[in-house]
Amino acid sequence: MSITGCAPTGAYRFFEEYRPHWGSFWETMGGDKEKILLWAEDANIEEPREWYLGLFAFLFDHFPGDECLLRRAAKPDSFGDFLAQVAEAHLANPRPDQWYLDLGTTRPNYLGLLEHAANFEDTEQATVYVDARVPELGRKLYNEYILSLASVKEELRHSASGMNRKAWQIESQNARMPSPKPGDVVRHALRPDLTLYVLGTVDDGVLAQTNLGGLSLVQDVWNLEIE
Numbered sequence: 001m002s003i004t005g006c007a008p009t010g011a012y013r014f015f016e017e018y019r020p021h022w023g024s025f026w027e028t029m030g031g032d033k034e035k036i037l038l039w040a041e042d043a044n045i046e047e048p049r050e051w052y053l054g055l056f057a058f059l060f061d062h063f064p065g066d067e068c069l070l071r072r073a074a075k076p077d078s079f080g081d082f083l084a085q086v087a088e089a090h091l092a093n094p095r096p097d098q099w100y101l102d103l104g105t106t107r108p109n110y111l112g113l114l115e116h117a118a119n120f121e122d123t124e125q126a127t128v129y130v131d132a133r134v135p136e137l138g139r140k141l142y143n144e145y146i147l148s149l150a151s152v153k154e155e156l157r158h159s160a161s162g163m164n165r166k167a168w169q170i171e172s173q174n175a176r177m178p179s180p181k182p183g184d185v186v187r188h189a190l191r192p193d194l195t196l197y198v199l200g201t202v203d204d205g206v207l208a209q210t211n212l213g214g215l216s217l218v219q220d221v222w223n224l225e226i227e
Helices: 016-028 033-042 048-059 067-073 079-092 097-103 107-117 123-133 137-163 165-173
Strands: 003-006 011-014 185-188 191-202 205-210 215-218 224-226
Touching: 011 016, 011 048, 016 048, 016 137, 016 215, 033 048, 067 137, 079 107, 079 123, 079 137, 097 107, 107 123, 107 137, 123 137, 191 215
Parallel strands: none
Antiparallel strands: 003 011, 185 191, 185 224, 191 205, 205 215
16 A cells, blocks of 8 residues: 655655545545545554545645535536636635646646636646646546535435336336457446446446546446447
8 A cells, every 4th residue: 555654743754656546546436534544444554544644645646625525526527627726725815836837837826727728618628728738637636526526426326226217117127238248348327437447347347547647336236328
């Protein structure tokens, strides 16, 4: 496990090279604070709450706040709303000037950039616009946005079970569910922006790797469509 304690402050350090691992971990846990804390306790991590705060700050470097704010900012198919929330948070509680300078910009420029990008309806255009002005910033913000959606994953799943027409057809008409096999490429009705590469099945779910490199366990299989 790639975490080390810093003795003077008791804080934990997370290494950039393992960011994809911790991102996948966050998604697997559904961004659920209590689940993550239980995992940390089972793993015998000292001061698990402090460790959780360190993990949150590492994964959401640009999104200041806590999991409650993150849940409100996480809206499927609304990257612009997420950018607007990040800008609003930085306006209310700015980081030190050096933080913005290390990005290659200034606080006013950072705020203006995000506020303008939030107006783009197309996610890719917003990302490219930001990247063209501060290299890799758009990609980092988009990655944080994708991770933020893990916090509403359970809500989406429950909604799909109760409201999604395909789920209703399966439950009421006993329709045949798709049976993805390893190597199949599939998409999820509630996350059409992701491409999923099937690795195998786990119990009643499908284990897949996303085009962003993370792992996803899909349990609402009725929402999958094989390409």
